[in-house]
Amino acid sequence: MAPIQRRRWLRQLVDLADAESGPWSIDATVEAVAQRVIGNEAPILSAIAEPPDGWADPWLIGAVHELLASAGERSSRGAWYTPRVVVERLVEQALPFDSNLGVTTTFVVDPTCGGGAFLLATLDRFVVCGATADEALARIGGMDIDTGAVHASQLAIDAWGRLRRASQRAIEQAVSQIHVGDQLEAWPASWPDVDVVVGNPPFATPLRGLPFPTAAQAAREQRRDRLGPYADLAAIHLAVCVERVAPSGRVGLVLPQSILGGRDTAGLRRWIDDVAPMAAIWATKEPVFEASVRVWSPLLVKGSATTRAGSWSEAAAGAVGVPSTPMQSVATLDSLLTSATAGFRDEFYALADACVERVDVAETGDAIDELPDGHMRLATVGSLDPLVSWWGRRPTTFAKRRWDAPVIDCSKVEGRSHAWLEQMRVPKVLLPTQSRVFEPFVDRDGTVAPATPLLALHADADAIDLVAAVLLAPPVVAWAFARWFGTAMSVEAIKIAARDVGTLPLPEDHGAWTEAATIVASADGQEPRLALSTAIEAATVMHRAYGLDQASAEGAAVWHWWLTRANALVASQP
Numbered sequence: 001m002a003p004i005q006r007r008r009w010l011r012q013l014v015d016l017a018d019a020e021s022g023p024w025s026i027d028a029t030v031e032a033v034a035q036r037v038i039g040n041e042a043p044i045l046s047a048i049a050e051p052p053d054g055w056a057d058p059w060l061i062g063a064v065h066e067l068l069a070s071a072g073e074r075s076s077r078g079a080w081y082t083p084r085v086v087v088e089r090l091v092e093q094a095l096p097f098d099s100n101l102g103v104t105t106t107f108v109v110d111p112t113c114g115g116g117a118f119l120l121a122t123l124d125r126f127v128v129c130g131a132t133a134d135e136a137l138a139r140i141g142g143m144d145i146d147t148g149a150v151h152a153s154q155l156a157i158d159a160w161g162r163l164r165r166a167s168q169r170a171i172e173q174a175v176s177q178i179h180v181g182d183q184l185e186a187w188p189a190s191w192p193d194v195d196v197v198v199g200n201p202p203f204a205t206p207l208r209g210l211p212f213p214t215a216a217q218a219a220r221e222q223r224r225d226r227l228g229p230y231a232d233l234a235a236i237h238l239a240v241c242v243e244r245v246a247p248s249g250r251v252g253l254v255l256p257q258s259i260l261g262g263r264d265t266a267g268l269r270r271w272i273d274d275v276a277p278m279a280a281i282w283a284t285k286e287p288v289f290e291a292s293v294r295v296w297s298p299l300l301v302k303g304s305a306t307t308r309a310g311s312w313s314e315a316a317a318g319a320v321g322v323p324s325t326p327m328q329s330v331a332t333l334d335s336l337l338t339s340a341t342a343g344f345r346d347e348f349y350a351l352a353d354a355c356v357e358r359v360d361v362a363e364t365g366d367a368i369d370e371l372p373d374g375h376m377r378l379a380t381v382g383s384l385d386p387l388v389s390w391w392g393r394r395p396t397t398f399a400k401r402r403w404d405a406p407v408i409d410c411s412k413v414e415g416r417s418h419a420w421l422e423q424m425r426v427p428k429v430l431l432p433t434q435s436r437v438f439e440p441f442v443d444r445d446g447t448v449a450p451a452t453p454l455l456a457l458h459a460d461a462d463a464i465d466l467v468a469a470v471l472l473a474p475p476v477v478a479w480a481f482a483r484w485f486g487t488a489m490s491v492e493a494i495k496i497a498a499r500d501v502g503t504l505p506l507p508e509d510h511g512a513w514t515e516a517a518t519i520v521a522s523a524d525g526q527e528p529r530l531a532l533s534t535a536i537e538a539a540t541v542m543h544r545a546y547g548l549d550q551a552s553a554e555g556a557a558v559w560h561w562w563l564t565r566a567n568a569l570v571a572s573q574p
Helices: 003-019 026-037 059-068 071-077 084-094 117-128 133-137 147-163 168-176 214-222 233-244 263-275 312-319 345-354 359-364 415-423 461-472 474-483 510-522 528-545 553-571
Strands: 108-110 140-144 178-180 196-199 250-253 278-283 295-301 337-342 355-357 375-379 396-398 401-403 406-409 428-431 441-443 448-450 455-459
Touching: 003 059, 026 059, 026 147, 059 117, 059 147, 084 117, 084 196, 084 250, 084 278, 084 295, 108 117, 117 133, 117 140, 117 147, 117 196, 133 147, 133 168, 140 147, 147 168, 147 178, 168 178, 214 233, 233 250, 233 263, 278 312, 295 312, 312 474, 345 355, 345 406, 345 415, 428 461, 441 461, 455 461, 461 510, 461 528, 474 528, 474 553, 510 528, 528 553
Parallel strands: 108 140, 108 196, 140 178, 196 250, 375 448
Antiparallel strands: 250 295, 278 295, 337 455, 355 406, 375 406, 396 401, 428 441, 428 455
């Protein structure tokens, strides 16, 4: 069944269930669907049309259970079920085709099994590799804290066995290996040594202020050497699975991309690299769940001697098409910077209290240069593009209010925030923290106040344009995107913190670098669209400064990746 057709049919079923009373409970509906899947009658489904591909599909059972559970309930538990196409792809990754797989004793479990999708895909995979239905059923186990989900999973496995004409004994044995329980506490004693762990653990995070499971808190506390205080449920489940899988076993879980670069999982990443190195990876830029969380899945092999260059973030970035950019230079941007800072909460509120509309600009639409004494233009993340400030030319939002030409009355800023603002009254480079490409703007006369979370990069006056040129370089953007992939709010954005700016590598071709800096300086005073073109011209020269030729395969890949993103930015401008 095509995914869209299947979803429409499932939604029709759920809508009817919501409109009725009496027998239309989640359990009753799941039971009725399970009966229809194995060919029995189910009176409460008499008004439902047959699915486009017929009823004989065990995957329908878990899907119905998923849709009947409220979105609020799933969100509170961090439980988001995985689409079939993704499940099958990840099971193939964890169980690569091997004609011997059908006759080995591999035991595969999903310790957070939900409606049984990963178990069904595993059964199908065993059969493809030569196992009989009875042999396949003997090699799976599952568990979940949700009693209803476990029941749906058991019904799905039962239906799979019946449709495959497995023996009743094999079916009953497989169903008995699917348990209600929390895998963070213990795995069932009836499971043999587990060779492969697959699944989609819950993603709940303590940062949202929701109650965090007691078992998860205890599991995290026991692993303080590798899990920080804000590590989410998925990270905790991953740590437990790697610990418990058998030597030479494999772990392939769906994970939030926040694990790739989060501080509270840095210890976990180092530990896993030592005990279960990554052998393969799947990642996507497309949304997989109804939730906004972005996901990926590594294949970890316990005890493997595999060595892999680069970080988890770099591996995931490569999997979604970010070109590789090995850097030869050991010199970094911190050699030019005197400071790299961002305002915090106090500075944000201080600027909000001191912000006023520059009425003459708002009324005439002219972005005049003169400012009253003791005032600074306010720059927000949304008001800057590469070498461009849109101040006075288009509206911006700050402190939940729309502004046409916001200025800061410095006399209204007091205390520590006043001292911070005085430090901003010098030439500097302003840099938004999350964007498709780096968007440096040179505040040449020190009259711009950066709203949190804009970064302010300070350097000697003769180095300001050199700093901006580095930030425009396509290889630097690709390098940074890969290094911090998964940490931004958008999968298409680069997130960089003040502490990270100084680690950006410098070019070895100083002649080309100086040429690009001269081009950057020429953007001063240009109209926005012309300044954007100047930024692309500088980027072209900086591409060469890092030793990349647009005619070479590596150089062309990086250049076209960057230019596509930059052109999308230009096209979005008024």
